[in-house]
Amino acid sequence: MADEAGERPFARLYLSGERFDDGRLPVDSLAEIQRYQAVVLEAARREWRDAHPDEDLPANFDASFGLVIAKVEEGSADVVLERPSIADLDAYFERGRDDFERELLAVLDPTGPVTRAPLFVLPEFQDFGASLGDGEGLQVRPYNKTLSPRVAAITRAEREGVLARRREELAPEIEMVAPEIELPMQGVRRPQIGAVAGRLSELSPDNRSFHIKTLHYGVLKGFYKRVDLTEDLKAVLDNTSKAPVVRIKGQLQFPEGRRPRIWDADDVELLEIDGQPWSRKLVELASLGPDWDGEAPGAEMISFPALDATRDLMLQFAEAGKPLPSIFGTEEGGVSLEWSSKESVATIEIGSEAEFVLYHLPEGSENGSEEETLDFGRALAFGIEVAH
Amino acid sequence: MGEVPELSEGEIEVGYGPERMWRQMTKHIWDEVRMRPGTLAFQPSTADAGMPSFSRETKVTAQASRDWHQKNARSASLAVWPIATSDVEDTGLRIVDDEDAALPQGEKRAPGHAYIDYRGTSNATRRDVRAKLLRRALQYQEEPTTDSGFVPLEERDEEAS
Numbered sequence: 051m052a053d054e055a056g057e058r059p060f061a062r063l064y065l066s067g068e069r070f071d072d073g074r075l076p077v078d079s080l081a082e083i084q085r086y087q088a089v090v091l092e093a094a095r096r097e098w099r100d101a102h103p104d105e106d107l108p109a110n111f112d113a114s115f116g117l118v119i120a121k122v123e124e125g126s127a128d129v130v131l132e133r134p135s136i137a138d139l140d141a142y143f144e145r146g147r148d149d150f151e152r153e154l155l156a157v158l159d160p161t162g163p164v165t166r167a168p169l170f171v172l173p174e175f176q177d178f179g180a181s182l183g184d185g186e187g188l189q190v191r192p193y194n195k196t197l198s199p200r201v202a203a204i205t206r207a208e209r210e211g212v213l214a215r216r217r218e219e220l221a222p223e224i225e226m227v228a229p230e231i232e233l234p235m236q237g238v239r240r241p242q243i244g245a246v247a248g249r250l251s252e253l254s255p256d257n258r259s260f261h262i263k264t265l266h267y268g269v270l271k272g273f274y275k276r277v278d279l280t281e282d283l284k285a286v287l288d289n290t291s292k293a294p295v296v297r298i299k300g301q302l303q304f305p306e307g308r309r310p311r312i313w314d315a316d317d318v319e320l321l322e323i324d325g326q327p328w329s330r331k332l333v334e335l336a337s338l339g340p341d342w343d344g345e346a347p348g349a350e351m352i353s354f355p356a357l358d359a360t361r362d363l364m365l366q367f368a369e370a371g372k373p374l375p376s377i378f379g380t381e382e383g384g385v386s387l388e389w390s391s392k393e394s395v396a397t398i399e400i401g402s403e404a405e406f407v408l409y410h411l412p413e414g415s416e417n418g419s420e421e422e423t424l425d426f427g428r429a430l431a432f433g434i435e436v437a438h
Numbered sequence: 439m440g441e442v443p444e445l446s447e448g449e450i451e452v453g454y455g456p457e458r459m460w461r462q463m464t465k466h467i468w469d470e471v472r473m474r475p476g477t478l479a480f481q482p483s484t485a486d487a488g489m490p491s492f493s494r495e496t497k498v499t500a501q502a503s504r505d506w507h508q509k510n511a512r513s514a515s516l517a518v519w520p521i522a523t524s525d526v527e528d529t530g531l532r533i534v535d536d537e538d539a540a541l542p543q544g545e546k547r548a549p550g551h552a553y554i555d556y557r558g559t560s561n562a563t564r565r566d567v568r569a570k571l572l573r574r575a576l577q578y579q580e581e582p583t584t585d586s587g588f589v590p591l592e593e594r595d596e597e598a599s
Binding site: 211214215217218344346347348349376378379380386390392393394397399411416418420 | 464466467469471474476477478483484512513528561562565569570573577585587
């Protein structure tokens with residue numbers, strides 16, 4: 051069905067900074083082009099599926115994208131990308147490109163909130179520009195100037211702050227729409243005991259497998275050997291009308307630089323999640339493995355009772371109209387909620403069994419107060435009193 | 439407070455003064471929305487045995503300390519924040535320069551390394567000290583540095599570090 055009619059211009063990525071002078075393209079900058087390709091391809095797939103809701107994606111769809119670096123023009127590195135024209139599919143790739151440009155512009159615009167950005171869940175989107183150094187910039191220069199008259203420009207300085215704010219704003223959407231990118235499993239595999247957290251979406255008791263939509267890796271297929279785990283998984287699935295957030299522990303394989311594979315799950319925990327701005331942080335904490343994945347030797351996985359208590363407190367603070375605290379995981383498997391300023395500091399430390407330590411260092415005082423309690427109501431009252 | 443251990447050979451107490459100490463901020467102790475550290479940034483971790491690491495302003499710049507961290511630590515430094523040695527001494531704890539102390543084989547120590555000596559302290563003391571240090575740090579704010587790029591563990595070359 052495809053009709054190839056030669057290469058044609060598709061996009062320009064403009065890299066600025068000393069490293070790119072005279073049209074040089076450092077090898078690590080290729081990662082940006084790969085990220086661009088991954089996001090646009092996924093956007094194009096979604097465009098195609100929207101237009102053909104009852105059909106499978108054509109087998110040649112991904113291969114038809116065929117993006118190539120046609121040339122790198124001087125000035126700075128002005129990377130011209132082309133692709134083969136394939137009449138049946140061109141429109142989807144171009145719409146995908148325009149979707150990404152439009153969404154990137156919205157995400158980077160500091161003047162307003164973003165309420166919907168369906169491509170932002172993709173790790174490649176959130177990492178776009180990560181290779182930039184100080185004083186360097188990356189522009190996606192639109193071909194469709196009617197649709198996107200502005201140039202989406204990223205610099206290192208603004209990137210991290212803007213993206214972090216967007217992650218908070220878009221947390222509910224990120225919760226609900228996990229990316230479904232098919233990545234090849236390749237490289238060295240390092241089996242280890244670990245955990246992943248996400249939405250449990252499908253269970254196949256006959257072949258002891260399940261699907262889980264994770265925050266960081268997209269959709270993962272998992273397997274288990276324990277027969278009685280079927281009942282645990284079913285119970286979790288029956289517990290709520292929508293896909294529940296769970297943490298799966300067990301034997302994981304980490305193909306080098308790729309998504310993990312859940313080779314043998316042996317435990318499942320349910321986390322009641324509510325699609326609030328802080329929910330993504332809770333899923334992040336739930337996703338931390340033992341020793342926090344090598345970065346904090348001796349650190350324990352964050353307990354679900356602590357995360358449940360965190361969620362309930364955050365909801366109550368929000369409903370009371372109070373400033374929300376920062377959320378940190380503690381190495382003892384708990385959570386620390388913190389309000390801090392150059393005048394005062396207040397914390398609610400939630401232990402792994404949902405016990406509380408309430409601490410307050412008031413303005414102008416060198417005498418901090420501390421109180422231990424098992425009473426959720428007392429912790430809530432303390433938080434409402436000290437929130438700032 | 440419990441018994442305070444004797445200092446080892448090669449260790450010296452820095453003492454009260456205005457000298458600043460650099461603290462590297464990593465993702466688990468960092469609020470990425472508000473772009474500032476939490477109290478946990480100023481307390482010991484399970485890995486440091488009650489001796490959280492800092493670097494002395496008089497021996498290394500904030501930039502050099504961050505560069506060293508990126509090539510040698512387990513996780514990336516997102517920013518460098520200072521506290522003064524007097525801030526630590528005001529809490530009743532001491533800050534110890536251990537740059538000349540013996541190192542276990544195979545371990546490295548950052549240039550200008552010093553630590554806050556939390557050994558023998560109670561959880562209540564730790565909570566109090568870390569909150570006071572965070573409050574002071576928020577008054578000073580971040581020490582400007584640039585990111586030279588974190589080198590992943592698997593890409594490190596012994597000679598390069």
